[in-house]
Each structure stands twice: as structure tokens, then as C-alpha cells.
Amino acid sequence: MNEAGFISALRALATHPAARGLADDCAVLDLGGEALVLTHDAMAEGVHYLPGQDPADVAWKLVATNLSDLAAKGAKPLGVLLGYMFGADDARFLAGLEEALAAFHVPLLGGDTISGTGAQVLGLTALGRATHRPVPSRAGAQPGDCLYLTGPVGGAMMGCEAMQAGTGEDSTAYRRPRALLAEGRALAPVAHAMMDVSDGLLLDSWRMAQASGVTVAIHSAMVPLAAPEARRADALRWGDDYQLLLAAPEGIAPPVPLYPVGRILPRGASPLVLDGAAMTDPAGLGYQHAGRP
Amino acid sequence: MNEAGFISALRALATHPAARGLADDCAVLDLGGEALVLTHDAMAEGVHYLPGQDPADVAWKLVATNLSDLAAKGAKPLGVLLGYMFGADDARFLAGLEEALAAFHVPLLGGDTISGTGAQVLGLTALGRATHRPVPSRAGAQPGDCLYLTGPVGGAMMGCEAMQAGTGEDSTAYRRPRALLAEGRALAPVAHAMMDVSDGLLLDSWRMAQASGVTVAIHSAMVPLAAPEARRADALRWGDDYQLLLAAPEGIAPPVPLYPVGRILPRGASPLVLDGAAMTDPAGLGYQHAGRP
Numbered sequence: 001m002n003e004a005g006f007i008s009a010l011r012a013l014a015t016h017p018a019a020r021g022l023a024d025d026c027a028v029l030d031l032g033g034e035a036l037v038l039t040h041d042a043m044a045e046g047v048h049y050l051p052g053q054d055p056a057d058v059a060w061k062l063v064a065t066n067l068s069d070l071a072a073k074g075a076k077p078l079g080v081l082l083g084y085m086f087g088a089d090d091a092r093f094l095a096g097l098e099e100a101l102a103a104f105h106v107p108l109l110g111g112d113t114i115s116g117t118g119a120q121v122l123g124l125t126a127l128g129r130a131t132h133r134p135v136p137s138r139a140g141a142q143p144g145d146c147l148y149l150t151g152p153v154g155g156a157m158m159g160c161e162a163m164q165a166g167t168g169e170d171s172t173a174y175r176r177p178r179a180l181l182a183e184g185r186a187l188a189p190v191a192h193a194m195m196d197v198s199d200g201l202l203l204d205s206w207r208m209a210q211a212s213g214v215t216v217a218i219h220s221a222m223v224p225l226a227a228p229e230a231r232r233a234d235a236l237r238w239g240d241d242y243q244l245l246l247a248a249p250e251g252i253a254p255p256v257p258l259y260p261v262g263r264i265l266p267r268g269a270s271p272l273v274l275d276g277a278a279m280t281d282p283a284g285l286g287y288q289h290a291g292r293p
Numbered sequence: 294m295n296e297a298g299f300i301s302a303l304r305a306l307a308t309h310p311a312a313r314g315l316a317d318d319c320a321v322l323d324l325g326g327e328a329l330v331l332t333h334d335a336m337a338e339g340v341h342y343l344p345g346q347d348p349a350d351v352a353w354k355l356v357a358t359n360l361s362d363l364a365a366k367g368a369k370p371l372g373v374l375l376g377y378m379f380g381a382d383d384a385r386f387l388a389g390l391e392e393a394l395a396a397f398h399v400p401l402l403g404g405d406t407i408s409g410t411g412a413q414v415l416g417l418t419a420l421g422r423a424t425h426r427p428v429p430s431r432a433g434a435q436p437g438d439c440l441y442l443t444g445p446v447g448g449a450m451m452g453c454e455a456m457q458a459g460t461g462e463d464s465t466a467y468r469r470p471r472a473l474l475a476e477g478r479a480l481a482p483v484a485h486a487m488m489d490v491s492d493g494l495l496l497d498s499w500r501m502a503q504a505s506g507v508t509v510a511i512h513s514a515m516v517p518l519a520a521p522e523a524r525r526a527d528a529l530r531w532g533d534d535y536q537l538l539l540a541a542p543e544g545i546a547p548p549v550p551l552y553p554v555g556r557i558l559p560r561g562a563s564p565l566v567l568d569g570a571a572m573t574d575p576a577g578l579g580y581q582h583a584g585r586p
Contacts (some may be wrong), residue, residue, distance in 0.1 A: 001384040007406060009387050012374075016400035018372065029371060031422065032325030038402060040374040040418055044409035078322060079311065081333040082513075083416040091294040094302050107309035109331060110320040113300060116337035118411020123376040125333055129324065249409040251488040279495065 020137060023211060024215035025069040025195055028135045035130035037075035041066050045087070045120040055089045056096025057175040058122070063100035065198065066126035068242040072196040073135050074188025075128030077104065077118035077181065082111035084124030104179055106111050132188035141193040141212035141247035148185050148254075150244040154227030154235030173226065175243045184244055186255035191246040199239040200286020202272065203264070204278070208245065209271035216247075217273040218262035239287045312451035313430060316504060318362040318488055321428045321522035330368035334359050338380070338413040348382045349389025349467040351415070356393035358491065359419035360472035361535040365489040367430050367481025370397065370423030370474065375404035397472055434486040434505035434540035440555035441547075443476050443537040445530025446494050447520030463481030466519065470535045477537055479548035484539040489560035492532040493579020495565065498555070499572070501538065509540075510566040511555035532580045 001009070015158045017027040027038040041062070045051055046215045049058045063080065072079055080101070087093065096276045101108055106126070141147075159174030180196075187194060193212055201223065209216040220236060247264050270278035272285070279285065294543065295301070301336045304315045311322040320331040334355070336380070337342075338344055342351045354371065365372055373394070380386065394401055399419070434440075452467030480487060486505055494516065503510040513529060520528045540557050563571035 001387070003379060003406070003408070006379070006383045006387065009384075010377075010406070013387075013391055013394070014401045014403075016372065016402060019402045021402065022401075022403060027372070027374070029402065031329065032327035034325035036324070036329070036420075038372075038374060038418075038420070040376055040404045040416070042378065042405045042407045042416060044378065044407050044414075046410040047408055078324070079309065079320070079331075080373070081320070081331060081418055081535075083333055083335040084303075085335065085414060086296060086299070087339065090296075090299045091302075094294070094299060094306075096518075098306055101306070107312065108303070108307045108315075109309060109312045109322065110307075110315060111333045112335045113296070113303070114335045114337050114414075115340055116298070116412060116414055117339040119409060121337075121378060121407075121409055121414035123333070123335060123416035125331075125374055127329075127331070127420075154297075230438040291402070 023071045023138050028073065028130065035133060035135055037070055037128040037130055037135060039066050039069040040123060040125040042121060042123045055087060055093035059093045059096030060100040060176050062122055062124045062177045063097065063104065064177045066124045067104050067106065067181060068196045070126055070128040071179050071181045071184035072244055073130065074132045074184045074196050075130050076185065077106040077126060077128045079107045079109035079127060080111055081125040083109065084113045085116045085122060086113065087120040104181065120127045131185045136188050136191045136194040138193055138195045138208050138211035141208055141214050141264045143214055143264055143266040145192055145247040145264040146260050147164050147216055147218065147248040147264060148246050148248060148258040149223065149261050150180055150256065150258060152224035152226035153197065153241045153243060154225045154231060154238060156240035157235055157238035158227050174240060177240060179242060180244050183256045187244065187246055190248045190252050193246055194244060194246040197239065197241055197243045197245050198201050200237045201283055202236050202274065203286025204245055206272045206282050206285055208247065213267055215265040215268045215271055215273060216262055217265050220275050224262045225258045303325055317430050321423065328361055328426060328428050330366045330421040330423055330428060332359050332362040333416060333418040335414060335416045339435045348380060348386035352386045353393040353469050354388030354414055355417045356390065357470045357472045359417045360397050360399065360474060361489045363419055363421040363538055364472050364474045364477035365487050366423065367477045368423050369478065369585045370399040370419060370421045370547055371422060372400045372402035374402055374418040377406045378409045378413050378415060380413040397474065399580065424478045428556065429468050429481050429487040430486045431488045431501050431504035433508050434557045436503055436507055436557055436559040438485055438540040438557035439543040439553050440509055440557060441539050441541060441551040442510065442516065442554050443473055443549065443551060444536045445517040445519035446490065446536060447518045447531060449526060449533035450528055450531035459489055467533060470533060472535060473537050476549045481538065483541045483545050485541055487537060487539040490532065490534055490536045490538050493530045495529050495567065496575055496579025499565045499575050499578055501540065506560055508558040508561045508564055508566060509555055510558055513568050515555045517552045530579050
């Protein structure tokens, strides 16, 4: 059984409607008149972060990426549970964890700490309360909608490259991403579909198109950049900026600044059209790793 | 910073009342008129299970141990989120996961799958809905209460030894523990304090005594065994049976079979008295590992 086979078998197992077929950013579970929004991400040393990386940044990213999934559903965080494996500098991890929890106003509710024998692996579960029903999914984009982005992409790419080059240039955008929680809550009532851009604008747009059964047409020149113009093509394929991507009717009064970057079309031959050219293969559109549908 | 220092710093961070000071089996969060019960456990290959162990048994145990924490709070499971790192035989893991989810009637709601570079590390988050309020904690034992156990201990020890010896004797009790969900729900209304015995009866009793500010007196001859009499002392110190341990008034009409094994006394010099002898050190009372308070 290969990884793709495992994931599709796991999806076949997740028949409860709250699981959303394991194809959305979060699970959404009705409970006591509320909708509970749940997500869990794992990160492995040597795969999702480098052995030499500051554990405070790793802790921040673990929290921010999970909260970004809640943001994409318009959820208000209720808390997190941490699965922590002891590593090289636990005090630095703790410092970053404390900073992130304070910055995003989210309590640590529980978890587990373990010793392991190999590379460090970390897990975080975040839960939140939906502030708008229905809770936006990736699947609601409708032909005629506009495709919007909450801000520029490419900043994390530039930050990562600066960090790797050791030039001393600012790498904050890569090391300390923001979960756009307030933006997500403001946008949930107007979005037909919403997700966070974690793996690249083009790849995540492809996924929204697939989930919604539509074609997404992106006009690349309209995409706001936090990178030099010469890097536009790369910035469209780089993840880690955690902007929100949404399909919403044209002409809405945007509750937060929004950048129109494309349109939703009836499903054509391909889920994604970039500057008029049909993309037929998700390979090369972004960062693909195991477990991200 | 050593592991104990890390855990106490983590506790200092977890000030939200739902976290219960990271000193209970679960977090308990009020939401929409319900009490949400949350737990997360992590397991590492080479530490919590052996590289050669059947991944189906590992999956079962990952589910059962988390659900046992819910059982100890009288919670009805709502679902689980899995943090899965690909391993030696993913198909066998999936088979065990499916069996466990079906056996305990709990849906898979979400999670993440990753590739790692070293030994496999797994995480599972379980959430449930409290069926009785207040939700029992470890901290409610009162002098005069009786200490009860839901069933025998030592079965997992015998099963583990049989498996390691390869004698072909039944190792089910070790490989496939049961989460006593129905028993926990039945007992929550009568328990002053409740927890599951995961690390050994003596050590877990010590912890209940510490949390409750009482002394627990155990009469070892009264403890029901699923092991030969000659192994009684070991069985009292072995975990993995996942029986429920509770303090409740003497003379209750037990809703499920209960075995009285001791009494709750006002706090004396030591949290635990075994057959009249005060135990002054938790070392040697059970299985102590990082992260288990």
C-alpha cells in the first residue's frame, strides 16, 4: 500500500459527515447548538523543519498553521492540545509556544509529552467554534464567483531564502506566519468557499476547483506579491504565506481588504486555467506532500 | 531544561480552567451547554511499542488508550483525529484502526499523514461529550470513600510476557486493551474521583491521592488478579490493563461490578499506604514515563 492508497483508504473510513471526507481544512462537528471546528497537523524534523532551526520558530509555526486552518473556516479558537516529543532545546520550544499562544489568544488545554529515539515529531490539535453557519468549505465555489486573496504571496519564500542564505535579511514572514483569524471570521458570511493557502496559490486553487466541481481561472498579473516581480511565477507556487483564498460573489462589500485574482467558471476541461492556459497536471503548481489532499 | 522542568513549565502555561492544570486524564471544556472532553496521546516506536510489533495492534492501542481516558471521565466519544507517520506496514495499521473504530463505535473525523526520517511517531486526539456533570476528575476523593477497581489487573502483564516469550499463549489483554466506556458512563454519577489505570494500580492510586490531597490505603489481597498469585506484587505495579479506578462512598449500589481494594483516609504522612506501610516514593510503584503526571 503506497501513501496515496493509504490516504484514500483512510477517506473511505471517514464516513461521518463531520469528517468532510478528509478533504477540507477541518472537521466540522455539530454539538449542543454549536459547530465545533477541529484540525490536527503533524510536523517532522528533517521534513517540515530543519534540525538546526530555532525550536521557538517551530513551535510558532505548529500553532499558526493549525490556527490558519481554523481561520479558513471562520472559527474562533477554543484551545489546542500538543503532542510534544522532547528535542534539542525544549526551553526554546516552550518560549515560542508561549509567544504563539499569547499572540493568537488561544489556551493550551492538554496533550502529551514523550521521549523518542529518532528525529523529533510534533503534533498539534486545534479546536474552535464556528462563528458563521454554514461553515465554509472548499467545495462551495460557484460559476460567476470572483476568486479573492486576502494579501500578497511570496513573502514566506523570500524569508526562507534569506534565512537559508544567512544574509541577515528579514525572514519573519517565513518563520512566524500569521493565522488570519479575524479576517476569516469576517469573510465566512460572504464566502461561498474558503481555504488557506499553505501549499501554493496555484495548487490550492486547483484543490478548491476540484472540491467545487468548477474551473478556477487565475490572472497572474493581478496576484499581489511580497516578492520581486521577477519571482512572480515562483511566488504563485510557494506556500507558507497562509493567506486566505475565497470564492465569493463579485461586487460584495469586502469586510476586510481583498484582492481579486481570478474568476470561477463552469467546469471545463481542466480545474485550473492560468492566464488563459489550461493546466492539466497539479505537479509543479505547488508543494505537494503526503497527507495534504 | 530537563523533562520534569518542561512539564511543569507547560503546566504553568495551561492556566485555562478547561486544562485542569494538565493534571487530569482529559481537558474538560464547556461549550454550548455541553462539556467537551478532550485528550491527546502520542506513541513512539522503540519507546511505546516495538519495531516488530503488529501495526494493527499498535493502531488498536492508540485508539483504546485515548478512549480509556474518555471512559475515565464518563464521556461518550464523538470522534478521533489521527496524526499518522508512514511506517513499515501501513495496510496493517489501517486494518487495526478500522477494527478499533468499529469496536468502540467512534468515527474518524480528521488528522494528518506525514513522512518522517526516523522512528515512527503516532498521535491521536479523542473528543467526547460528558454524560454527567460535574465531570469526574482525579481530585475529588474524600476521606471515608471506598477505593474501587472495575476489574482485575495483571492481564496485560501476562499477555506482554507471553508475546515476548513467543509461547503462543493468549496475549490479547496486552495487544487489544478495552476502553471501559459503558462502565465509565455508568460510574460517573457515583464517583467522587475517577481515572484509568494505565501505569500501574499503585502509581495511579498515588496520583489520585496527590490530586485529591488525601491518603489512599490499599489492601493488596483484595485486588482482583488476572495473573498467578505469585505475581501479585508485579501486577499491582504493571499498567496497560485500563481498568477504571474510582473513589466513591461506601455502600453505593454499584451500577457495574466493582471490586473494593482500599479506603480513602485523611491526608497522612504519605499519599499511599500499602497493607499498612506508608509508601514515601513513587519510584517502583509503576511505569513512569515522560508526560504522564
